[in-house]
Amino acid sequence: MRQILHWFLYAVVFVMIFTAGCSDSRSSEQISAEAAPDLKAHSAEFKKEVIKVTDGVWVAVGFGLANSILLEGNDGVVIVDTMESAEAAAPVKAAFDKITSKPVKAIIYTHYHTDHIFGARVMAGEDRPEVICQARTLYCLNRIATITRETTYRRAMRQFGTMLPPGGVINDGIGPRLEYDQSKTIALLLPTRTFAAERMELDVAGLKLVLVHAPGETPDQIFIWLPRKKVLLPADNYYNSFPNLYAIRGTAYRDVMGWVNSLDKMRALKAEYLVPSHTRPLDGAERIYETLTNYRDAIQFVHDQTIRLMNRGLTPQQIVERVRLPAHLAGLPYLQEYYGTVEWSVRAVFDGYLGWFGGNASDLFPLPLRQRAMRFARMVGGETALLEKARQAVAGGDYQWALELTDHLLQLDYEPDKVRTLRATALKALAEMQIASTARNYYLTRALEVTGELHIPMMNIKDKALIHQLTLEGIFRSMAVRLDPEKSAHVDTVAGFRFPDTGQAFTVHVRRGVAEIHPWFPDKPDLVVTVDSNIWKEIAAGVRNPALAIFKDLKKEGGTLSLIRFLRLFKST
Numbered sequence: 317m318r319q320i321l322h323w324f325l326y327a328v329v330f331v332m333i334f335t336a337g338c339s340d341s342r343s344s345e346q347i348s349a350e351a352a353p354d355l356k357a358h359s360a361e362f363k364k365e366v367i368k369v370t371d372g373v374w375v376a377v378g379f380g381l382a383n384s385i386l387l388e389g390n391d392g393v394v395i396v397d398t399m400e401s402a403e404a405a406a407p408v409k410a411a412f413d414k415i416t417s418k419p420v421k422a423i424i425y426t427h428y429h430t431d432h433i434f435g436a437r438v439m440a441g442e443d444r445p446e447v448i449c450q451a452r453t454l455y456c457l458n459r460i461a462t463i464t465r466e467t468t469y470r471r472a473m474r475q476f477g478t479m480l481p482p483g484g485v486i487n488d489g490i491g492p493r494l495e496y497d498q499s500k501t502i503a504l505l506l507p508t509r510t511f512a513a514e515r516m517e518l519d520v521a522g523l524k525l526v527l528v529h530a531p532g533e534t535p536d537q538i539f540i541w542l543p544r545k546k547v548l549l550p551a552d553n554y555y556n557s558f559p560n561l562y563a564i565r566g567t568a569y570r571d572v573m574g575w576v577n578s579l580d581k582m583r584a585l586k587a588e589y590l591v592p593s594h595t596r597p598l599d600g601a602e603r604i605y606e607t608l609t610n611y612r613d614a615i616q617f618v619h620d621q622t623i624r625l626m627n628r629g630l631t632p633q634q635i636v637e638r639v640r641l642p643a644h645l646a647g648l649p650y651l652q653e654y655y656g657t658v659e660w661s662v663r664a665v666f667d668g669y670l671g672w673f674g675g676n677a678s679d680l681f682p683l684p685l686r687q688r689a690m691r692f693a694r695m696v697g698g699e700t701a702l703l704e705k706a707r708q709a710v711a712g713g714d715y716q717w718a719l720e721l722t723d724h725l726l727q728l729d730y731e732p733d734k735v736r737t738l739r740a741t742a743l744k745a746l747a748e749m750q751i752a753s754t755a756r757n758y759y760l761t762r763a764l765e766v767t768g769e770l771h772i773p774m775m776n777i778k779d780k781a782l783i784h785q786l787t788l789e790g791i792f793r794s795m796a797v798r799l800d801p802e803k804s805a806h807v808d809t810v811a812g813f814r815f816p817d818t819g820q821a822f823t824v825h826v827r828r829g830v831a832e833i834h835p836w837f838p839d840k841p842d843l844v845v846t847v848d849s850n851i852w853k854e855i856a857a858g859v860r861n862p863a864l865a866i867f868k869d870l871k872k873e874g875g876t877l878s879l880i881r882f883l884r885l886f887k888s889t
């Protein structure tokens with residue numbers, strides 16, 4: 317278990333081996349963008365306060381993307397979910413400390429998403445609580461944070477609008493905004509106790525808690541039931557928005573019917589209080605039952621109708637054009653698309669069952685993008701005419717069409733400055749119409765990126781104590797997915813790494829586009845590097861200058877230049 321967590325930590329910290337760091341060029345100027353009235357009104361959901369739900373149960377809403385929940389027992393408290401960073405957690409901790417000075421006996425993570433776990437050390441304060449989660453939580457952390465981390469981080473920054481200047485983010489659909497980016501502090505506590513069974517009963521500080529594995533928004537999701545108080549904590553399987561059956565930051569398929577089953581288990585409890593990990597709590601057994609019923613019906617509807625049309629041979633786009641929630645669900649306030657959307661959910665369900673190929677033969681081997689763009693331009697009378705069409709589309713408020721036309725123009729590299737300006741105008745206009753915060757944030761961020769006003773830097777963590785916890789295995793495994801296939805096309809070089817402080821050794825054999833990694837020293841290395849493991853980790857994490865380290869801290873056999881040339885093969889671009 318520790319191994320997996322280490323691998324995860326490594327992946328979070330590992331930035332870009334041997335690449336120059338990018339500077340943060342986040343604009344601090346106000347952005348003036350209109351917003352959909354419904355999305356604006358939804359911000360009331362996130363009024364910052366600690367709400368007393370019932371005796372001994374409080375929830376902090378509006379402090380960060382997620383809520384943190386305080387459960388008070390006889391001689392201690394339990395904290396469920398811990399905010400997304402040390403910075404987001406600090407004011408919540410201060411507010412909870414005003415309610416009670418009883419020690420934190422346990423912290424429970426409802427699932428692995430960063431907005432629920434990265435403030436744990438702050439929430440624990442001076443206490444040494446048990447840290448409890450479902451057994452798969454660590455595996456899930458690992459999966460999201462490893463090889464796809466760079467792209468999912470960048471896309472998450474767009475989805476949450478984290479880098480947008482003031483005025484950009486109205487809210488993030490399930491919280492005011494995500495207080496987590498490369499400038500924030502990860503304060504994760506390692507779990508001390510996990511459970512793999514369907515349920516686990518706990519008695520902490522006189523509180524009876526039932527933890528139930530409830531796959532849905534994530535496969536490791538749990539809900540927590542307090543039978544004596546009839547309080548149900550549904551985690552992220554319910555919040556006041558259409559559920560995020562698919563996240564545009566990029567996510568593996570979410571088990572949609574598993575989500576429905578989990579909601580059914582919750583309905584059966586007849587809870588009197590529902591305290592989700594995002595958005596405000598609800599009370600009243602009938603109201604809660606009805607809400608959960610409608611919520612599960614909306615999910616099942618989208619799932620079943622997608623499958624029904626899929627079985628009739630329709631492609632994802634054709635299905636998207638047909639699936640609409642029935643009126644009695646579509647009008648409900650808690651099924652508005654502030655966070656997830658029906659359209660993206662349809663695509664996700666299709667992809668979850670059948671994969672990327674929609675069934676249309678044209679999609680088997682589509683024309684290369686540039687080819688298509690050239691033919692498009694030729695068809696309308698040339699590049700100038702195509703640009704004119706894009707301009708007309710923007711002027712006429714036909715913004716999606718404008719985006720599609722500028723896709724072609726960018727491929728052709730025709731008048732790129734003009735095209736980018738047009739594109740930014742279309743993106744901003746689309747953003748202003750969205751009720752989905754995620755789409756708004758994505759469009760607005762892309763608008764600033766396309767004109768060069770915003771650059772999303774890679775997440776860079778400077779906490780050396782955290783970096784030193786990384787495993788060498790992780791660092792070397794990740795080198796493989798950074799190998800430049802062109803630079804290494806004719807390379808056949810074996811490098812041996814020795815770490816005298818830990819007694820470990822590694823082989824990195826670059827062989828024409830593939831880096832074979834093994835945790836042992838090679839027989840006949842072309843290059844040998846001997847270095848302290850922590851120094852190597854700091855280089856990999858980007859907190860130590862690799863060029864300096866090569867001359868100062870590394871012992872080399874085989875030539876300095878060859879080593880530099882070798883390491884450059886792994887430079888990401």
Ligand SMILES: [Zn+2]
Binds near residue numbers: 431
């Ligand atoms: Zn969440």
